[in-house]
Amino acid sequence: xxxxxxxxxxxxxxxxxxxxxxxxxxxxxxxxxxxxxxxxxxxxxxxxxxxxxxxxxxxxx
Amino acid sequence: xxxxxxxxxxxxxxxxxxxxxxxxxxxxxxxxxxxxxxxxxxxxxxxxxxxxxxxxxxxxxxxxxxxxxxxxxxxxxxxxxxxxxxxxxxxxxxxxxxxxxxxxxxxxxxxxxxxxxxxxxxxxxxxxxxxxxxxxxxxxxxxxxxxxxxxxxxxxxxxxxxxxxxxxxxxxxxxxxxxxxx
Numbered sequence: 001x002x003x004x005x006x007x008x009x010x011x012x013x014x015x016x017x018x019x020x021x022x023x024x025x026x027x028x029x030x031x032x033x034x035x036x037x038x039x040x041x042x043x044x045x046x047x048x049x050x051x052x053x054x055x056x057x058x059x060x061x
Numbered sequence: 062x063x064x065x066x067x068x069x070x071x072x073x074x075x076x077x078x079x080x081x082x083x084x085x086x087x088x089x090x091x092x093x094x095x096x097x098x099x100x101x102x103x104x105x106x107x108x109x110x111x112x113x114x115x116x117x118x119x120x121x122x123x124x125x126x127x128x129x130x131x132x133x134x135x136x137x138x139x140x141x142x143x144x145x146x147x148x149x150x151x152x153x154x155x156x157x158x159x160x161x162x163x164x165x166x167x168x169x170x171x172x173x174x175x176x177x178x179x180x181x182x183x184x185x186x187x188x189x190x191x192x193x194x195x196x197x198x199x200x201x202x203x204x205x206x207x208x209x210x211x212x213x214x215x216x217x218x219x220x221x222x223x224x225x226x227x228x229x230x231x232x233x234x235x236x237x238x239x240x241x242x243x
Contacts, residue, residue: 017209024217025185027161028181028185032085032186035085036078044101048069051102
């Protein structure tokens with residue numbers, strides 16, 4: 001299970017051009033972490049619930 | 062065949078990442094959420110083609126990405142100005158003492174062509190390996206590498222970051238400027 005906290009994932013490879021020593025790399029992770037931490041609208045849970053209730057047979061064809 | 066409860070739980074858990082990736086691609090939250098919705102429906106319909114034990118997130122990202130490009134084609138593609146004109150108008154200022162504003166960064170990211178943007182996001186932010194990213198983008202590993210590298214140079218250029226040694230003495234600069242050359 002992935003931890004979607006705000007902490008950027010640790011990059012162990014020091015030679016990684018987008019690693020923690022790279023300003024671009026850091027900003028990229030910050031940008032993304034902000035997006036990931038946004039609240040998820042209810043519509044998606046509702047959608048999955050709906051899909052679950054749809055009989056699988058109707059999707060044949 | 063019924064979709065397992067575990068699959069549903071995993072889909073739910075993947076939504077934040079899917080939204081982040083969709084936002085990175087679409088640059089618009091309505092479009093991004095539509096993409097995520099479409100991805101979930103497709104994933105649900107195709108759940109039998111997912112092999113348990115393999116990377117669900119990569120599988121979902123692939124679906125989302127395909128959906129994004131197919132919608133773009135349908136729409137006749139909203140042209141992104143990634144070749145200079147916009148870059149010229151973009152308010153840039155030199156990164157000050159290692160500080161780089163997130164808003165500036167976001168603006169710069171938007172200027173990248175999609176293929177470069179998705180590559181740098183997958184590798185630098187979503188945590189995929191080059192191999193996984195290549196699979197998601199259906200291209201060669203070398204292609205991903207070169208897109209990431211071009212994206213990175215492009216961002217540095219737009220943001221006026223020179224090199225990658227903001228956090229310490231620049232060894233090249235000190236070599237150039239150093240007076241103690243023996």
